[in-house]
Amino acid sequence: MKKWRCLVCDYVYDEALGWPDEGIAPGTKWADVPAGWSCPDCGASKGDFELVED
Amino acid sequence: MTIASLPTPTAWTDNKRYLWPLGALVMFLPLAGTIGYQLTGWTISLWLGFFILYGLIPMADRLLGEDDANPPDAAMESLAKDSYYRWALFISVPVYLGMWAYMVWFAVSQTLPWYGWLGVVLSLGVGCGLAINIGHELGHQTSPLERFLAKLTLAPGFYGHFYVEHNRGHHTRVATPEDPASSRFGESFYEFLPRCVYGSFKSAWEIEKKRLTREGKSVWHWSNDNLQSWAMTALLWGAMIAWLGWIALPVLIIAAVYGGSLLEVVNYLEHYGLMRQKRADGGYERCQPHHSWNSNHVVTNVLLYHLQRHSDHHANPTRSYQTLRNFEDVPRLPSGYAAMILLAYLPPLWFRLMDPKVVEHHGGDMRKANIKPAIREQVIARYAQPA
Ligand SMILES: [Zn+2]
Numbered sequence: 001m002k003k004w005r006c007l008v009c010d011y012v013y014d015e016a017l018g019w020p021d022e023g024i025a026p027g028t029k030w031a032d033v034p035a036g037w038s039c040p041d042c043g044a045s046k047g048d049f050e051l052v053e054d
Numbered sequence: 055m056t057i058a059s060l061p062t063p064t065a066w067t068d069n070k071r072y073l074w075p076l077g078a079l080v081m082f083l084p085l086a087g088t089i090g091y092q093l094t095g096w097t098i099s100l101w102l103g104f105f106i107l108y109g110l111i112p113m114a115d116r117l118l119g120e121d122d123a124n125p126p127d128a129a130m131e132s133l134a135k136d137s138y139y140r141w142a143l144f145i146s147v148p149v150y151l152g153m154w155a156y157m158v159w160f161a162v163s164q165t166l167p168w169y170g171w172l173g174v175v176l177s178l179g180v181g182c183g184l185a186i187n188i189g190h191e192l193g194h195q196t197s198p199l200e201r202f203l204a205k206l207t208l209a210p211g212f213y214g215h216f217y218v219e220h221n222r223g224h225h226t227r228v229a230t231p232e233d234p235a236s237s238r239f240g241e242s243f244y245e246f247l248p249r250c251v252y253g254s255f256k257s258a259w260e261i262e263k264k265r266l267t268r269e270g271k272s273v274w275h276w277s278n279d280n281l282q283s284w285a286m287t288a289l290l291w292g293a294m295i296a297w298l299g300w301i302a303l304p305v306l307i308i309a310a311v312y313g314g315s316l317l318e319v320v321n322y323l324e325h326y327g328l329m330r331q332k333r334a335d336g337g338y339e340r341c342q343p344h345h346s347w348n349s350n351h352v353v354t355n356v357l358l359y360h361l362q363r364h365s366d367h368h369a370n371p372t373r374s375y376q377t378l379r380n381f382e383d384v385p386r387l388p389s390g391y392a393a394m395i396l397l398a399y400l401p402p403l404w405f406r407l408m409d410p411k412v413v414e415h416h417g418g419d420m421r422k423a424n425i426k427p428a429i430r431e432q433v434i435a436r437y438a439q440p441a
Contacts, residue, residue: 039340043228
C-alpha cells in the first residue's frame with residue numbers, strides 16, 4: 001500500500017485507508033481513484049499529487 | 055527545425071507564446087523612468103512604473119480586449135513540457151533583482167525633490183508587487199530550483215510568508231470565512247488589507263510550526279520556510295544598508311509595503327463574496343470553478359502569467375501558467391485585474407459594481423455568500439426573494 005501527497009497543501013491519500021466518505025474503499029490503489037477526484041482539502045486535481053517515498 | 059517539418063496531430067500554436075517575456079520586460083520600466091528623468095529632467099518620468107500600472111495597463115486591456123483561447127487537450131502535455139516557458143519566467147527573476155538594487159541606489163544617491171523620490175520608491179513598489187506574482191507562479195512548481203527562486207523573488211519585498219501561506223493556507227481555506235485572503239461581501243479593501251496581512255503572517259507561522267512539530271523539530275529549526283525566506287530578506291536588505299547606509303531603509307520599507315498592498319488588492323478581487331458551502335459533516339465542499347473571479351483580458355493576463363484564469367489555477371494549482379485554461383460559466387469580472395484594482399481603491403464604486411454581481415451569482419440567496427459578519431443578517435434579509 002502506498003501514500004500520495006498533495007503537492008499544494010500536503011494532504012496525504014493513504015491507499016490503505018482510502019476515502020470512505022466519498023465511496024473510495026480502503027485498499028483502493030491510487031490508479032483506481034477516479035480521474036475526476038480532487039484533494040479533499042484544497043481541491044487540487046489528481047495530477048497535483050506525488051508518491052510519498054519513505 | 056525538424057519539429058516544423060513533421061506532420062503533428064495538433065496544428066495549434068500558442069498566440070501568447072512570444073508575449074510572455076513581457077513579464078520580465080516590464081520590470082525594466084521603473085528603470086527606464088529614471089533614464090527618462092536624466093535625459094529630460096522631468097520629475098514625472100520617475101513615476102513611470104506607477105503610471106503604467108494604473109493608466110497604461112487598464113487602457114491597453116480596454117483596447118486589446120479579451121482572449122479566451124484555450125490549448126486543446128492534445129497540446130497540453132507538450133505545452134507544459136516546453137522549457138521555453140520555464141525560461142521566459144526565470145528570466146524575470148534576475149531582471150527584477152537588478153532593477154530593485156538599482157532603484158534603491160537611485161532613490162538614495164540622487165538629489166531629488168520629495169515628490170521625485172516618492173515616484174522612484176512607488177515605481178519600485180510596483181515591481182515588488184509584480185514580483186510577488188512571479189513568486190506565486192514559481193512557488194506552485196515542484197522542482198527545488200523553482201521553489202528556491204520563489205523564495206528569492208519574494209525576499210526583496212519581505213513577502214516570504216506568502217510562499218507558505220498561499221499554498222497550504224489559502225488554497226485549503228479559499229472562499230471560506232476562515233481564509234484571511236478571501237474578501238467578504240460588504241468588506242472594503244481598506245478593511246480587508248489589515249485583516250488579510252495580519253491573518254496571513256499568523257497563518258504562515260502556524261502552518262510551519264505544525265509541520266515542524268509533526269517532524270519532531272522546533273519552530274526555530276533552519277528548515278522553517280518562513281525563517282529561510284526572512285533570512286534572505288535580512289541578507290538582501292542588510293547588503294543594501296551596508297552599501298548605501300541606513301538612508302536606504304525607508305526606501306526598502308515603503309516599496310515593500312506598497313508592493314505587498316498590490317498583491318493583496320489582487321487577492322481582494324479574486325474571491326470577493328464567493329463561498330464554499332458547508333457539508334452535512336461540517337466540512338466545506340471542495341473549491342470549484344465558481345469560487346473564483348476570472349478575466350480573459352489579454353494584457354493583464356500576460357503581465358500576471360494567466361493569474362486571472364483563476365478557477366483553473368485553484369483546480370490545478372501546480373499547472374504552469376502557459377497551460378491555464380479559460381473556463382466557461384465561471385464568475386467573470388467586467389475588466390482585467392488592473393482596472394479592477396482602481397475600483398477596489400474606491401469602495402463605494404466597487405460595491406456599486408460588484409455587489410449586484412455577487413447577488414446575481416447567488417440568485418438572490420445571500421445565505422450562500424461570504425459576507426462581512428457585522429452585516430450578514432441584514433444582507434440576507436435585504437436580497438431574500440419573497441416566498
Ligand atoms: Zn491539496
